[in-house]
Amino acid sequence: MLLVFLLTFLLHYATCANILYVAPIASPSLQRWNRALAMGLRNRGHNITMLSHDAEKGPLPQNFSLILLEGIYDILDSKFESNEIKEDTAVKTMRALFKHVEFCCGHDFNTTGFKTLQEYPKTFKFDLIIFDASYGRCFYPLITRFNNPPAVAVTPYRLPPILSNAFGNHLHTSYTPYYNTEFSTKMSFLERLWNFFYTYVEVMYRKNSFSPKENKLVKDYFGEETPSLRDYERNMSLLLANVDFIFDFPMALPPNIIAVGGLHLTPSKPLPKDLQKIMDDSKNGVIYFSLGSYLRSDKLTTAQQEGLVEAFEQLPQTILWKFEGDSIPGLSSNVILRKSFPQNDILGHKNIKLFITHGGILSTQEAMFHAVPVVGIPFRSDQRANIRRMERRQTARLINYKNLTAAHILENVMEVLSNPIYKNNMRLVARRYRDQPLTALQRGIYWIEYVMRHKNVDHLVLPARDMDGYQTANLDILACLLMMCVMIYISYLFLPAALRITYETLRNHIQAK
Ligand SMILES: *[C@@H]1O[C@H](CO)[C@@H](O)[C@H](O)[C@H]1NC(C)=O
Ligand SMILES: *[C@@H]1O[C@H](CO)[C@@H](O)[C@H](O)[C@H]1NC(C)=O
Ligand SMILES: *[C@@H]1O[C@H](CO)[C@@H](O)[C@H](O)[C@H]1NC(C)=O
Ligand SMILES: *[C@@H]1O[C@H](CO)[C@@H](O)[C@H](O)[C@H]1NC(C)=O
Numbered sequence: 001m002l003l004v005f006l007l008t009f010l011l012h013y014a015t016c017a018n019i020l021y022v023a024p025i026a027s028p029s030l031q032r033w034n035r036a037l038a039m040g041l042r043n044r045g046h047n048i049t050m051l052s053h054d055a056e057k058g059p060l061p062q063n064f065s066l067i068l069l070e071g072i073y074d075i076l077d078s079k080f081e082s083n084e085i086k087e088d089t090a091v092k093t094m095r096a097l098f099k100h101v102e103f104c105c106g107h108d109f110n111t112t113g114f115k116t117l118q119e120y121p122k123t124f125k126f127d128l129i130i131f132d133a134s135y136g137r138c139f140y141p142l143i144t145r146f147n148n149p150p151a152v153a154v155t156p157y158r159l160p161p162i163l164s165n166a167f168g169n170h171l172h173t174s175y176t177p178y179y180n181t182e183f184s185t186k187m188s189f190l191e192r193l194w195n196f197f198y199t200y201v202e203v204m205y206r207k208n209s210f211s212p213k214e215n216k217l218v219k220d221y222f223g224e225e226t227p228s229l230r231d232y233e234r235n236m237s238l239l240l241a242n243v244d245f246i247f248d249f250p251m252a253l254p255p256n257i258i259a260v261g262g263l264h265l266t267p268s269k270p271l272p273k274d275l276q277k278i279m280d281d282s283k284n285g286v287i288y289f290s291l292g293s294y295l296r297s298d299k300l301t302t303a304q305q306e307g308l309v310e311a312f313e314q315l316p317q318t319i320l321w322k323f324e325g326d327s328i329p330g331l332s333s334n335v336i337l338r339k340s341f342p343q344n345d346i347l348g349h350k351n352i353k354l355f356i357t358h359g360g361i362l363s364t365q366e367a368m369f370h371a372v373p374v375v376g377i378p379f380r381s382d383q384r385a386n387i388r389r390m391e392r393r394q395t396a397r398l399i400n401y402k403n404l405t406a407a408h409i410l411e412n413v414m415e416v417l418s419n420p421i422y423k424n425n426m427r428l429v430a431r432r433y434r435d436q437p438l439t440a441l442q443r444g445i446y447w448i449e450y451v452m453r454h455k456n457v458d459h460l461v462l463p464a465r466d467m468d469g470y471q472t473a474n475l476d477i478l479a480c481l482l483m484m485c486v487m488i489y490i491s492y493l494f495l496p497a498a499l500r501i502t503y504e505t506l507r508n509h510i511q512a513k
């Protein structure tokens with residue numbers, strides 16, 4: 001009897017963990033991904049405490065607490081006039097990201113949300129801490145604060161080279177394109193050169209420019225004796241990254257980097273009644289147009305909006321347009337504006353024909369999951385690269401946002417709607433992606449629980465994690481071999497001459513005698 005009680009207690013203890021989930025980048029879309037993982041863990045029976053910039057819309061679910069890092073969106077909204085778009089190079093985009101992360105850190109330490117967490121009892125026990133580690137590390141000292149529980153890093157941001165590198169992966173720049181470039185896995189010499197450059201600029205920039213600032217921020221707040229963030233990072237058990245081998249491409253990963261690409265993807269649910277009716281009744285199908293959670297289509301220029309209106313007018317489909325303003329003049333009756341739509345459920349409806357998107361990671365993953373062909377209008381960051389990759393597989397067409405004329409929009413929309421190759425290729429991608437023994441979310445949860453069961457997972461770490469880059473790339477070996485070759489070659493060149501000289505000297509010497 002006692003044994004049974006003890007066993008149930010142990011099992012219960014083993015399955016219900018207290019987990020802190022730290023999401024330090026202010027971004028509604030990254031939060032969507034992080035929240036999907038957090039909710040997956042909660043549904044397994046764990047108690048989740050989430051530190052985030054994004055408030056919950058409805059009431060909090062049971063066993064899910066949110067500590068809000070308040071106020072950052074007010075500052076960001078006033079700082080950036082939305083859609084203030086510049087086409088930036090991969091390096092500028094990367095630097096802007098680091099800047100954003102640095103700004104978030106500085107802000108977050110001053111929030112009451114963070115103070116609430118700091119005021120938890122000193123002995124409060126978290127069984128695990130999960131960090132969204134994309135680009136920033138300034139919350140890592142929470143590990144010490146909560147008495148060194150195991151920690152797992154996650155990133156919705158594909159797989160940034162800095163993280164890949166930090167977890168001991170080789171940066172296979174010869175066939176793994178930097179995610180902000182339009183390169184494919186097959187690169188010309190010049191492309192490989194650029195790809196090498198971009199990848200290592202990110203690694204070097206963080207090491208030499210960002211890390212010192214980040215460490216200073218942390219030391220100012222947590223105290224001078226705080227270990228360096230690099231040491232914390234070395235102790236992180238696993239990295240769950242939003243990559244997969246179908247939507248992305250095959251890539252080499254060490255055992256401690258787990259591909260959980262698209263873990264936010266779920267089958268669609270029935271739509272709200274009115275939308276369900278609209279979509280069911282659309283005999284010619286539905287086109288969904290949304291620029292995501294950050295860009296706002298009401299901030300497009302009047303000319304751009306007019307181009308869209310004029311193009312949509314000429315289409316027989318119903319168009320659902322996520323539009324943040326009140327109305328647009330001259331809109332035809334087949335266009336329905338709303339401030340928000342249940343995107344995933346729309347993309348899962350049988351009458352959806354086309355998704356016009358900005359090409360953010362999560363949106364493109366959703367389009368592929370539901371096999372909806374895409375017309376992409378990328379604006380910033382990795383969006384252009386995402387759409388280019390889909391275009392290469394003939395699942396999408398790319399429109400330059402500077403060229404949003406009715407003719408150009410129609411040309412691309414008609415091409416994707418009328419040529420079945422786009423839909424067929426999308427079906428193929430979706431079928432391959434769905435054919436996995438575990439869903440990405442299940443895989444992520446499995447590995448997080450694995451860390452809690454085994455605590456230390458150094459047995460999954462490649463020794464490369466602790467080696468210098470020149471060693472893992474065998475540069476020292478190559479240099480040594482090169483030197484030997486040079487020496488052999490030199491001796492080969494000069495040996496005959498040296499022998500002849502020796503011989504002649506000797507002969508002269510003998511003759512002289
Ligand atoms: C919440 O946690 C408690 C105790 O860990 C558990 O008994 C309960 O089933 C959980 N509720 C949900 C909805 O998971
Ligand atoms: C669950 O998390 C909340 C918020 O951090 C905490 O107050 C509560 O004590 C936790 N529950 C358990 C059973 O640890
Ligand atoms: C945070 O608070 C400190 C002390 O109150 C202040 O010096 C610092 O400027 C604040 N930082 C930010 C980003 O608001
Ligand atoms: C990393 O782990 C080692 C071994 O468990 C421990 O001694 C060290 O304090 C940890 N470092 C940090 C910064 O947590």
Ligand SMILES: *[C@@H]1O[C@H](CO)[C@@H](O)[C@H](O)[C@H]1NC(C)=O
Pocket residue numbers: 400403405407408409411
């Ligand atoms: C802009 O649109 C026109 C009209 O469809 C097209 O001919 C042209 O190639 C487009 N330019 C760019 C840069 O996409």
